[in-house]
Amino acid sequence: MPSVLIVDDDADLSAIVARYLESEGFAVVRAASAEEAYDVLGARPFDLVLLDINLPGDDGFAACEALRRASDVPIVFASARTSETDRIVGLDTGGDDYLPKPYSLRELLAHVNALLRRSRGRSGGAGRPLVAGPFALDEAAGTLAKDGIVAALSPKEFALARFLIAHEGETVSKERLLAEVWGAFSEVEPQTVSVHMSWLRAKVEDDPSRPAHFKTVRGRGYRFDAEGGAS
Known part of the structure; x- marks a missing residue:
């Protein structure tokens, strides 16, 4: 909604x-x-x-x-x-x-x-899932599936994944993610993003310690890579 x-x-x-x-x-x-x-x-x-x-x-x-x-x-x-x-x-x-x-x-x-x-x-249009690589994000249902299997994400994990997938290939800073996912004037600590990113990776990455899709760009933030590959 x-x-x-x-x-x-x-x-x-x-x-x-x-x-x-x-x-x-x-x-x-x-x-x-x-x-x-x-x-x-x-x-x-x-x-x-x-x-x-x-x-x-x-x-x-x-x-x-x-x-x-x-x-x-x-x-x-x-x-x-x-x-x-x-x-x-x-x-x-x-x-x-x-x-x-x-x-x-x-x-x-x-x-x-x-x-x-x-x-x-x-x-695309309302009701159509956003497909990126192995992922299908259904905005209306609030779900993210990988290879057809729906991941059990919390609302914040889903919002974090949604924003990064919608900005595929773009490096997004922790500060921007805080504004877009938690609130523009939120007083939440930037470390909160790192924690939620770890939880997200644990649910959707084959090897969370070496993420293929939700990647860290050292010193700059995070980037979503639909095709996957070495971090």
Whole structure:
């Protein structure tokens, strides 16, 4: 179930949007300020953030910059500020899309779905497993199978595998994995990533001490190799 964080101080509007997205199969959390959003984002990751500009405390531009320093989560600005300058600043600070208020709920859903499809990259359409080498990752079922055998992964192990598989061939730092798997402003120690990676390897690698797929790149982080091979 895709998760969306709505950051908007208009409680009535955010409640309407939340109910609509929930009816369309999304898990939704609301925050009334950037500061509240930071706390929420420190506790868990999200698949997308819907962000207003006019907020108490840090405005939406500042919130976007702070979030973008920690995470690549898709960000949609949804604001009554519709000038060209505001749209440019929103995109330049790291926003992925800009939706002017007022908008229809169907239009919002179309923007959200389009951005989620792009962010998932190789995963294809909804409901289709992501296949990479001997692995098949089923987002809807929350399972990872190797050679047709489903591994008994914890939610964090699954999320860790999902992120690395989706970024096949890319070296990902521990800090980025913490942001994308545990939460953008999480205070979890980087060693937590190493521990979960060890647990993941124990369940999916033929020889966890010499992983063929979930590899360590010394001094830089981890990389997923679909084809496998010597570490």
